[in-house]
Amino acid sequence: MSRSRYTIAVTGLNAIDSPGPGVAVIRGLREAKAFDVRIVGLAYESLEPGVYMPGIADRTYLIPYPSAGIEALMERLEAINREEKLDVIIPNFDAELYSFMKLEQNLAGMGIHMFLPTFSQFEERHKVNLPEFGKKYGIDVPAGVAITDPAELFKHQKELDFPMMIKGKWYDAYIAYNMEQARNYYNKITAKWGLPVILQQFVHGTEYNVTGLGDGDGNTIAAVAMRKQYITDKGKAWAGISIDDRQLLDLTRHFVSSTRWRGGFELEMMKSNDGRYFLMEINPRIPAWVYLAVGVGQNIPEALTLLAMGEKPAPFGQYDVGKLFIRYSWDLIVDRNDFENFSVTGSL
Amino acid sequence: MKIKQQIAISDTGFLFNPSTGESFTVNPVGAEILAMLRDGKPEDQILETVTETYAVEKKTAEKDLHEFAGMLKMFQIIDKE
Structure with missing residues (x-):
């Protein structure tokens, strides 16, 4: 039986010191067992490293910033789709999610699938609404x-x-x-x-993060917990280790089942010195460190794609504990023509 | 003193707590003591082995072992009694 081949567009190719998740998501998709992929990168800037990294995107297109409005984004996506016939889009920035959520129906009409949180999930988890969120779902928040x-x-x-x-x-x-x-x-x-x-x-304690995937019916398809081991001056994890903390994973499952979360997410948690977990933030998308989840046995980008395509992937069980991810910087040598082509024509 | 079941200890003296993600290294004597704790040996037997193996007075070894146990407790390596 031949495997399906999906053309998947991915944003967040800015693999910089505060990295977007795109490159990690693409690495997960390229390692998918259930399907083959053609990857279309969507970039906001012509110097996003993922545009030029070998083996990441098959082709990349510039797209307008969210501030340009959803009409401009839709127009651009229509043009890209005429070339690429996209099956799935995985948006990876908080600031762009709203535009993609707005366009979900239109894109579905074009045969492009996404698996995003609902508007109410997106809004109620917002930092501004976190205290009410904690009260509603019985989760400790600062x-x-x-x-x-x-x-x-x-x-x-x-x-x-x-x-x-x-x-x-x-x-x-x-x-x-x-x-x-x-x-x-x-x-x-x-x-x-x-x-x-x-x-x-301010909660004194140790920071832990969980990345996961909810199927929208209250089931946790994936959940991997990580402790940051090395943090940049922007507070981003430059190294981290997978951990097995039942309390943290139970809390994650409670979050998914009580909100019936749909899509990828990251929970930023603080364990106070007296052992209580406080939910500091909910990021409504896959985080940049998701390749650790792939590496320990839970390919979240693959499972999210299957959900977007209407399939029902089985929840992941265990994952390898004590595995580290360590990020690194790498200088790419890029021909000026590539940079010129991408800047002028908007695709490479 | 009982080492928590989930703590991974290697012969080189590297400890990893999978529930917190913390890792530690101890010196060869520390590794020996941890190995004895893992084998379920009581404190007085550990003390005896240490004083027989190393040129250390019982009183000093007792104090050091007590301090070491305090650190293990603080870092959640051993169960609280």
């Missing part, structure tokens, strides 16, 4: 509040106390130890990401 005026820093100083986390709506998080730092970070974040800014209680 106290927090979204503010739109720096004067509110004074108002919430007492209840949250210093040190305090100051977070952007989409990205960036800083630890402020006093009011001066808090105001400084507030300004820094609003300049880059706009309002609101999220103030969050």
